[in-house]
Amino acid sequence: MSQVETTRVTKSFGKTKALDDVSLTFDDGGFFALLGPSGSGKTTLLRTIAGFHFPDSGSIRVGERNVEKVPVEKRDIGMMFQNYALFPNLSVADNIGFGLRVRKVGATEEKRRIAEALELVQLRDLGNRMPAQLSGGQRQRVALARAFVTRPKVLLLDEPLSALDKSLRIDMQVELKRIQREVGITTIFVTHDQEEALTLADRIGILRDGRLVQAGPPREVYDRPATAFAAGFLGDANWIPEALLGGLALPAALPFGPTRYATRPEALTISATRPEGNALPARLVSRVFAGAMATLLLDVAGEPWKLIARDRDIPAVAEGQEVWLGWAAGDTLAVAA
Amino acid sequence: MAQVAHASDRRRLFALLSPAYLWLTLAVFLPLSAMLFFSVLSDMPGADGGWGLTLGNYAAFLENPTYSTLLWKSLKLGATVTFFCVIIGYPCALVLAKSIRGRSREALFLLVILPFWSNSLVRIFSWAIVLRGNGVLERALNWVLPFDIRLNLMFTTEAVTIGLVHSYLPYVILTSYLALQAIDDDILDAARSMGASKLTILRRLLLPLSLPGLLAGAVLVFVPVVGSFMEPRILGGRMGTYYGTVIEDQFVAVYNWPLGAALSFILLAVVLVILGAASPALRKART
Amino acid sequence: MTLLALAGRVWLGLVLLFLYAPILMMAAMSFNASPFYQLPFEFSTKWYADMAGNDQIIDAALRSVLIAFVVTAIATAVGTAASIALFRYDFPGKRVLQVLLFPPIAIPWLITGTAMLVFFFSIGIGRGTPAVIIGHVALALPYVIVTVTARLSAFDVTLEEAARSMGAGQWTVLRRVTLPFIAPGIVAGGLFAFAVSFDQFVVSYFLSKPGDTTLPVLIYTAIRKGFTPEINAISTIIITVSMAVMFLAARKSNFGGDR
Numbered sequence: 011m012s013q014v015e016t017t018r019v020t021k022s023f024g025k026t027k028a029l030d031d032v033s034l035t036f037d038d039g040g041f042f043a044l045l046g047p048s049g050s051g052k053t054t055l056l057r058t059i060a061g062f063h064f065p066d067s068g069s070i071r072v073g074e075r076n077v078e079k080v081p082v083e084k085r086d087i088g089m090m091f092q093n094y095a096l097f098p099n100l101s102v103a104d105n106i107g108f109g110l111r112v113r114k115v116g117a118t119e120e121k122r123r124i125a126e127a128l129e130l131v132q133l134r135d136l137g138n139r140m141p142a143q144l145s146g147g148q149r150q151r152v153a154l155a156r157a158f159v160t161r162p163k164v165l166l167l168d169e170p171l172s173a174l175d176k177s178l179r180i181d182m183q184v185e186l187k188r189i190q191r192e193v194g195i196t197t198i199f200v201t202h203d204q205e206e207a208l209t210l211a212d213r214i215g216i217l218r219d220g221r222l223v224q225a226g227p228p229r230e231v232y233d234r235p236a237t238a239f240a241a242g243f244l245g246d247a248n249w250i251p252e253a254l255l256g257g258l259a260l261p262a263a264l265p266f267g268p269t270r271y272a273t274r275p276e277a278l279t280i281s282a283t284r285p286e287g288n289a290l291p292a293r294l295v296s297r298v299f300a301g302a303m304a305t306l307l308l309d310v311a312g313e314p315w316k317l318i319a320r321d322r323d324i325p326a327v328a329e330g331q332e333v334w335l336g337w338a339a340g341d342t343l344a345v346a347a
Numbered sequence: 348m349a350q351v352a353h354a355s356d357r358r359r360l361f362a363l364l365s366p367a368y369l370w371l372t373l374a375v376f377l378p379l380s381a382m383l384f385f386s387v388l389s390d391m392p393g394a395d396g397g398w399g400l401t402l403g404n405y406a407a408f409l410e411n412p413t414y415s416t417l418l419w420k421s422l423k424l425g426a427t428v429t430f431f432c433v434i435i436g437y438p439c440a441l442v443l444a445k446s447i448r449g450r451s452r453e454a455l456f457l458l459v460i461l462p463f464w465s466n467s468l469v470r471i472f473s474w475a476i477v478l479r480g481n482g483v484l485e486r487a488l489n490w491v492l493p494f495d496i497r498l499n500l501m502f503t504t505e506a507v508t509i510g511l512v513h514s515y516l517p518y519v520i521l522t523s524y525l526a527l528q529a530i531d532d533d534i535l536d537a538a539r540s541m542g543a544s545k546l547t548i549l550r551r552l553l554l555p556l557s558l559p560g561l562l563a564g565a566v567l568v569f570v571p572v573v574g575s576f577m578e579p580r581i582l583g584g585r586m587g588t589y590y591g592t593v594i595e596d597q598f599v600a601v602y603n604w605p606l607g608a609a610l611s612f613i614l615l616a617v618v619l620v621i622l623g624a625a626s627p628a629l630r631k632a633r634t
Numbered sequence: 635m636t637l638l639a640l641a642g643r644v645w646l647g648l649v650l651l652f653l654y655a656p657i658l659m660m661a662a663m664s665f666n667a668s669p670f671y672q673l674p675f676e677f678s679t680k681w682y683a684d685m686a687g688n689d690q691i692i693d694a695a696l697r698s699v700l701i702a703f704v705v706t707a708i709a710t711a712v713g714t715a716a717s718i719a720l721f722r723y724d725f726p727g728k729r730v731l732q733v734l735l736f737p738p739i740a741i742p743w744l745i746t747g748t749a750m751l752v753f754f755f756s757i758g759i760g761r762g763t764p765a766v767i768i769g770h771v772a773l774a775l776p777y778v779i780v781t782v783t784a785r786l787s788a789f790d791v792t793l794e795e796a797a798r799s800m801g802a803g804q805w806t807v808l809r810r811v812t813l814p815f816i817a818p819g820i821v822a823g824g825l826f827a828f829a830v831s832f833d834q835f836v837v838s839y840f841l842s843k844p845g846d847t848t849l850p851v852l853i854y855t856a857i858r859k860g861f862t863p864e865i866n867a868i869s870t871i872i873i874t875v876s877m878a879v880m881f882l883a884a885r886k887s888n889f890g891g892d893r
Contacts, residue, residue, distance in 0.1 A: 060540060082539045089540035095533035099555045108551070109541030160541060356723070363719035366712040367775055368731065374772030375738050375746060378753035382745075385752050439649045442642035455646065457884055462653050464880035466833040468850045469869040472857055473660035476866070513652065520649075545638060567740075574742025577835060581857055591744050598748050598840060608752060611745045622740055 012073030404609030436519035463517030502584030526560025713778030785819025825883030
């Protein structure tokens with residue numbers, strides 16, 4: 011178990027810069043989510059930390075050791091692949107034991123640790139099965155067990171849950187978190203699903219076009235996004251049109267560059283008359299009912315806004331009707347444009 | 348896929364299938380049966396009318412050690428050629444499937460298998476030009492090397508082996524390549540992430556996973572080599588008497604068709620045993 | 635590039651050298667004036683001229699091409715029909731029919747060829763061009779069926795259903811939807827059939843009448859009598875044609891390409 015650190019890592023493929031000056035610290039024993047749209051460089055960063063390719067410049071440290079020139083097989087990592095990449099010719103137990111065999115831990119130790127790993131992922135009786143005989147969720151567990159059984163310094167997960175259907179995915183999120191806590195290995199995982207990142211990680215990093223946009227604990231990034239991209243990517247942002255900024259109580263503008271202001275959909279209240287504090291007039295476009303919660307799609311001087319609240323808390327408003335949206339002054343986000 | 352339920356479907360099915368299978372029956376299955384019949388005839392029919400049924404042709408195989416010796420020689424030739432095809436071809440397939448990327452891979456693969464589909468007789472003949480005494484290879488070597496050497500490879504078992512390896516090598520590359528290409532690159536990455544060396548990956552993953560393809564290739568080399576006659580004739584000269592050439596002689600020189608048929612049938616039996624033993628691997632290689 | 639990757643490329647290069655060197659050597663020698671492969675090389679088209687003046691060679695070449703075209707036409711039509719039936723319908727005995735395609739490929743041609751000779755002789759077809767054509771079609775059929783079936787397996791059956799829902803009859807569907815889709819497979823199958831026939835030696839050898847042979851049989855007989863540079867010339871032409879045909883077939887069938 012070790013802290014992992016990338017310092018000014020840059021990596022190009024041909025003309026495209028996949029990673030541009032990325033410096034990040036992954037805490038010892040922490041659970042870190044790399045988040046970003048496709049093509050943002052999150053998978054490249056993961057594979058660079060793994061050692062599948064070497065950075066063009068910058069350094070990577072795992073524990074006390076600089077590894078940027080060490081190939082993957084010498085890095086002592088555990089990795090789980092998007093499609094699990096189980097060895098189809100080996101049984102579940104042999105899949106899990108593969109890395110132990112390479113490390114020559116001895117037959118008895120190997121057996122003991124396979125059993126222990128199977129226990130931890132709750133597949134105790136399935137050691138003799140072949141991968142083709144497993145369900146999607148079971149394969150995912152085998153892939154996970156296989157990645158951590160060698161007690162690597164760092165566990166790398168590439169979109170670990172994306173191949174599962176929705177209900178199974180939520181179960182597995184809980185499972186993954188439990189297992190990560192129990193084994194306590196520094197874990198870095200890549201996802202494009204913001205909800206997954208918020209649920210699982212204790213720290214997240216948002217990447218865009220190969221650059222790190224912002225990193226920090228999920229709540230902090232959500233509540234105080236640094237840039238317009240971060241605000242829009244993690245959760246929804248309602249942008250306050252420039253013309254309407256006057257008359258609102260706003261936080262101080264950022265020291266450098268232009269500042270944009272926004273609100274979160276769940277921070278808004280709706281009323282027929284102008285409420286106290288920050289408020290803007292809006293026109294209701296449509297109302298989307300989703301059981302307990304409802305989403306209102308609104309138009310604020312041409313800017314599309316969203317309001318999310320418990321359905322029973324929202325008064326009946328006809329589509330096209332003018333309303334007022336209010337929010338607490340402290341809920342206004344100020345981000346770099 | 349539709350179940351055949353209606354009479355009209357059945358008529359269409361029959362109309363579509365029967366030409367192909369009638370043709371195969373007429374040109375392959377009936378001839379094989381006819382040859383079985385011929386192999387128990389005592390003499391060429393039609394000539395003087397004096398022919399009967401006999402097992403003498405098969406007895407000849409057992410009584411005359413020449414035939415079994417030659418069959419053994421052909422089997423050994425098959426094993427040697429297969430061995431070289433595998434040790435030369437498999438690494439080649441490995442490089443093509445797992446080391447070379449992009450468009451050049453497709454082009455190189457095509458280049459490797461193209462000779463296989465071109466005229467085998469001509470390719471064997473081209474080796475005759477290269478290998479013959481005072482031939483191109485010898486001249487080239489003498490031109491490069493300071494000392495004189497006499498190769499005299501032509502009309503040796505080595506020449507026959509070289510020619511046959513040249514003929515059938517692309518087969519092993521083709522089947523191995525297809526099997527190796529089907530292996531997901533992610534599982535190799537996974538193995539590396541667990542610390543596996545290249546050798547471990549080859550031994551525990553690539554080889555077992557591509558074994559059906561490799562075996563299929565080996566069988567598809569071995570079988571025709573055992574029945575080869577043209578290659579030994581051209582490249583082997585007087586050394587080139589094999590089981591296949593003896594069968595050829597019965598049909599085109601000695602005109603003892605019943606004996607030829609019996610010898611062919613014994614070869615067929617050997618071939619079927621080999622194909623049968625390898626059929627699990629062959630079936631796996633196709634899926 | 636690692637040392638291992640480099641070694642692999644070198645190996646591949648050596649294998650390609652092994653595969654092509656003799657063929658290229660033969661082609662070079664066919665343009666060498668000396669009949670005894672004397673070096674230095676002296677360019678000449680003498681052997682090609684000799685070849686063109688040799689009626690026996692020209693006859694055999696024309697016969698080979700004619701046979702290959704007839705075989706291609708028959709094998710492609712008959713094979714495509716069978717592929718469509720095997721792809722479209724499920725019926726008892728289908729597995730057996732599929733397995734029956736393999737003997738012509740898997741049994742050594744020596745056995746198939748001699749068996750054909752024995753059978754055709756007994757039923758009165760005897761040796762000669764008709765016998766050769768019958769034999770070649772049988773050898774080519776499995777290749778056509780396998781190639782066309784491979785193309786068909788990528789065919790989305792709902793396309794046919796969609797066409798029928800728009801009121802197209804079964805033959806219209808076949809003509810306007812199914813056949814256009816599998817056309818590349820049929821072309822590739824046809825090219826395979828052409829190559830199987832044009833390059834076929836063993837079966838032709840047993841089935842053709844002496845003095846009335848195909849090109850490969852003529853070459854074999856000539857080689858056994860002794861080498862002449864004319865054979866180089868005609869062989870060079872044959873191998874160029876057959877490689878070109880196979881190159882086209884491979885392109886059409888997307889053979890070995892990344893799917």
